[in-house]
Amino acid sequence: MSYGNAAALQRAVFQRLSTDGALAALVGPHIYDAMPAGALPPLYVVLGAEDVRDASDQTGRGAWHQFTVIVVTQSAGFATAKAAAAAVSDALVDAPLALERGTLVCLNFHKAKAARVGTGAVRQINLIFRARVADDT
Template sequence: MSYAGSGPLQAAVFDALSADGPLGALVGTAIYDAVPSGSLPDIYVRLGSETVRDASDGTGPGALHRFTVSVITVQPGFASAKQAASAISDVLQDADLVLSRGRLVSLRFERAQARRIDNGAARQIDLRFAARVQDA
């Protein structure tokens, strides 16, 4: 197993989301690894938790990364959050991302959960993806 692909995978996901025009039209540049302090935009994207397990095989070391990308909004209803979540899914599903270390073998959507947070004042959609990374 190798955890070495975690940072490169996160950077490639961030870059792909940041470069996407349709997602940018919805959230602007509000795509964060660490949410900044202070006032936040009405809608933003946060790179979230990750779990990793060994996926080594006969070709070498590798890992399966399951990671979450969240859309958070204080806008009423789920419509804007669902539009942003859909754009994220479009960018990442079967994406051919180039990593600074290792190689992305596959990237696929697994599931999503939409819920109200902050006593109903905000909405959050958590999208979970699975990425198979082979270490070089």
């Protein structure tokens, strides 16, 4: 197994989301790799948790990366969050990401969960993606 591609994949995903025009039209520059200090905007995207499993075989080392991208809005209802979540999905699924280390074999949508956070107007959608990465260093 190799975890060596994890940082490269994260940087590529963040770069892809940060430069996607459709997503920027909805959330502006509010795409985060880590939560910023201070007040948050009413709609933002943040990279979340990752789970990695071995995918090595006779051809070489590799791994399956299952990672979460989170969309949060303070708008009542899910319409705004779902529009942003759709833009995230459109930007990532089958994206030709160039990694600093290794090769992206595939990137697919796995599942999503939309939920109200607490009793207020905050809505959150957790989008889970699966990426197969070959560590061909």
